Amino acid sequence: MSAAIVGIGELTPVRYSENKTTLSLIAESVAAALKDAGLQKDDIDGLLVGPQVGETPQHVPATVAEYLGIAPAMANTVDLGGATGAGMVWRAAAAIQMGMCETVVCVLANKHEKGHVPTSPNRNPIREFDVPFGASGANTSYALLKRLHMEKYGSKQEDFAEIAYWARKNAQLNPKAMFHGQPLSVQEVLASPMISDPLRLFEIVMPVAGGAAVIVTSEEKAIRGQHLPVFLKGAGEKITHRAVSQAPDTLPFSYSIPHALDQAKMKIEDIDLLSLYDCYTSVVATTLESTGLCAPGEFGDFIQNHTFGHDGDFPLNTHGGQLGFGQADLAGGMSHVIEAVVQLRGEAGSRQIPDAWHALVTGNGATLSETTALVLGGTP
Amino acid sequence: MTHLQNISLPGPTITPITKPFWEHLKKGVIMLQRCNTCEEWIFYPRAHCPHCFSESLRWEQASGRGVLKTWSIVHRPGNAAWKPLAPYVVGVVELKEGPSMLSHILTDHSNLAYQQEVEIDLITAGNQPLPFFKVCEEELN
Numbered sequence: 001m002s003a004a005i006v007g008i009g010e011l012t013p014v015r016y017s018e019n020k021t022t023l024s025l026i027a028e029s030v031a032a033a034l035k036d037a038g039l040q041k042d043d044i045d046g047l048l049v050g051p052q053v054g055e056t057p058q059h060v061p062a063t064v065a066e067y068l069g070i071a072p073a074m075a076n077t078v079d080l081g082g083a084t085g086a087g088m089v090w091r092a093a094a095a096i097q098m099g100m101c102e103t104v105v106c107v108l109a110n111k112h113e114k115g116h117v118p119t120s121p122n123r124n125p126i127r128e129f130d131v132p133f134g135a136s137g138a139n140t141s142y143a144l145l146k147r148l149h150m151e152k153y154g155s156k157q158e159d160f161a162e163i164a165y166w167a168r169k170n171a172q173l174n175p176k177a178m179f180h181g182q183p184l185s186v187q188e189v190l191a192s193p194m195i196s197d198p199l200r201l202f203e204i205v206m207p208v209a210g211g212a213a214v215i216v217t218s219e220e221k222a223i224r225g226q227h228l229p230v231f232l233k234g235a236g237e238k239i240t241h242r243a244v245s246q247a248p249d250t251l252p253f254s255y256s257i258p259h260a261l262d263q264a265k266m267k268i269e270d271i272d273l274l275s276l277y278d279c280y281t282s283v284v285a286t287t288l289e290s291t292g293l294c295a296p297g298e299f300g301d302f303i304q305n306h307t308f309g310h311d312g313d314f315p316l317n318t319h320g321g322q323l324g325f326g327q328a329d330l331a332g333g334m335s336h337v338i339e340a341v342v343q344l345r346g347e348a349g350s351r352q353i354p355d356a357w358h359a360l361v362t363g364n365g366a367t368l369s370e371t372t373a374l375v376l377g378g379t380p
Numbered sequence: 381m382t383h384l385q386n387i388s389l390p391g392p393t394i395t396p397i398t399k400p401f402w403e404h405l406k407k408g409v410i411m412l413q414r415c416n417t418c419e420e421w422i423f424y425p426r427a428h429c430p431h432c433f434s435e436s437l438r439w440e441q442a443s444g445r446g447v448l449k450t451w452s453i454v455h456r457p458g459n460a461a462w463k464p465l466a467p468y469v470v471g472v473v474e475l476k477e478g479p480s481m482l483s484h485i486l487t488d489h490s491n492l493a494y495q496q497e498v499e500i501d502l503i504t505a506g507n508q509p510l511p512f513f514k515v516c517e518e519e520l521n
């Protein structure tokens with residue numbers, strides 16, 4: 001691997017945006033990342049964007065390039081749901097390695113206006129075979145996967161609630177987090193309203209408005225940057241299904257995490273930060289079980305017997321995760337990449353992990369359908 | 381479930397490939413595709429076998445039975461049309477023939493159990509019968 005992240009830009013999430021467009025939030029995020037990297041817009045020759053940008057469902061890369069005022073030599077939409085952010089990072093590195101471009105901006109943003117209920121653009125087969133039976137939206141799909149875990153392994157609501165507790169606890173050290181100033185007890189999680197049994201409200205991310213961008217460049221350019229470069233050491237990705245009913249009986253991250261660690265020539269014990277995608281508590285549970293830190297079905301024992309703050313046994317989502325930070329749609333997934341960069345640079349302030357050298361970042365899209373894992377490190 | 385008649389629910393968006401599945405349900409039978417090459421059963425309907433990529437498929441009557449792999453009691457439906465019916469149960473049924481399908485489970489919540497045997501219970505919403513499931517009668521005795 002010979003590419004590194006040299007710039008990050010993340011907007012402070014807000015519950016609802018006013019007088020913004022997705023494109024304007026994209027531009028704000030890119031401007032912040034350029035400033036962080038000490039680069040000019042004309043240094044950018046690669047562009048990766050997400051799908052369904054509010055103002056344009058099609059030709060998204062060209063629309064974003066035009067809006068930003070850049071002319072990239074490589075531009076693509078990455079459409080992996082919550083895995084999009086992580087998936088962009090290795091795609092940027094691959095394009096750089098191919099010689100198509102040298103400096104790629106990966107950007108995701110979401111406007112979220114009060115009173116506007118986003119409608120799912122889902123079409124067949126999900127529209128034909130899920131919706132007519134009463135299953136619409138991610139909450140029900142993830143509830144089905146959580147119930148399966150509980151029945152198969154005997155995992156308990158208290159164990160899942162611990163994950164929400166730690167996310168909120170860690171968010172107390174991140175002033176940008178949506179739930180900064182609002183810690184949460186395990187009891188409060190267990191008493192929160194049932195949304196789609198067995199998933200309760202405080203186990204589910206809050207949709208917010210925001211945006212995030214990272215800039216990936218070649219090693220040669222990265223070492224001349226104004227921050228410590230954060231190198232891509234390894235990546236793994238697997239797409240297994242779309243609809244929850246078609247999910248295989250395997251651990252969702254059982255391919256992508258080992259693949260990323262193998263590429264990095266590392267073991268899970270070498271990882272200092274677990275930056276694990278957490279749209280729901282249950283996703284962290286099954287991801288932990290895929291890391292090898294605990295056996296399948298045993299995340300409960302693991303979560304009850306360790307600590308997960310920046311000063312804990314296993315620092316996990318030190319920015320608060322999306323459960324504590326808020327989920328600005330696809331940009332939420334990028335928050336796990338950005339926190340890894342902040343920690344590996346040693347710029348995390350009061351939540352800095354001592355001696356943070358390597359981070360495992362995961363992204364998950366649809367219903368544990370699209371999984372991406374990255375190993376990031378402070379050395380090439 | 382007669383109250384289903386009185387509200388407008390989003391029905392299936394049928395395609396030329398899936399049409400036979402829905403047409404057979406109108407005659408009261410559940411037919412699934414089966415591969416002439418590898419003999420695997422297929423759901424949802426496709427133009428090819430996702431197991432071996434054969435394009436030689438036939439429609440064959442299925443048992444209409446399976447086990448409940450997982451379920452959720454939906455309190456806050458994602459689709460507004462379902463709100464008057466909440467809380468209700470959706471589940472993933474692993475059919476005897478092999479494939480899994482998502483469905484609506486008509487049962488008292490206290491009957492829900494992992495690997496519970498379930499059978500088809502055709503429910504008509506609009507003019508299209510839908511393959512809902514219920515707990516097998518003998519299981520309840």
Ligand SMILES: [Zn+2]
Binds near residue numbers: 420429430434
């Ligand atoms: Zn076949």
